[in-house]
Amino acid sequence: MTTEQYPNVYLYKRIVQAKLFIDHNYADKIELDNIADEAYFSKFHFIRLFKTIYGKTPHQYLTAVRIEKAIQLLKDNVPVKEVCFLVGFDSLSSFSGLFKRIVGQSPSSYVTLQRLLKEQINETPLAFVPGCFAFQHGWT
């Protein structure tokens, strides 16, 4: 069976394109109606298909992408307030609440812990590398 012959190939391509659209445009105000329209599906059919493939509704997936991007930005020392808007949230309180619910700690606590981790890595990098690798590569 070649790729162009597998069942529902066009359906897959459209759902994947919708997922990639979310991946690229998470920072903007995304209306799910628009994504469904672009994928040529009715809204409810689209949501059902998306969830079947990815295990999340498009909205749940969008939230997950935004939080994941926020984590990356916070690791890069971008201030919490900026991160909130850079990943597409309208309010700091809704961002912080969702972040805490998903990550298990507030954005500011996360930043503090990441800063500590970075300091430890800089001070004792070998503590973070399995000894056998470090030895083989002459780092010890």
Add this chain to the structure above:
Amino acid sequence: MKMTHVCVYVLNQESAYDFYTNKLGFKVKMDVPMGANARWLTVTPPEQPELEITLFPVAPGQKFNEETVKSMTELIRKGTFGPGVFTCKDIYATYEELKAKGVEFMKPPSKEFYGTEALFKDDSGNWFSLAQLV
């Protein structure tokens, strides 16, 4: 006993970083500078955060001399090494997404007796199986 680290030798660590994170969607677990020209870089598959894949550059040093680097580079480039199998829940969705991101597939998904399987290469030439098991 369980596997916590595996090593994938790559030809360019920076390019591998981009491939494994931006194309495959893996997360960086450790990125530790080890002096001027070395870096301990590990990534984890999205659904397996406990398995660290070490992206280790094939470069002259204590482990590899110039001759070994040359041989390893040639072997990796020509696709000698297949470090492993990634399984996924929906191979057609994963295949379409990776293809859209520019991942080179040596074999599109095809039915096998154990499931559906495709083969793809990383940016160095290491090949992997992508499978959805029955």
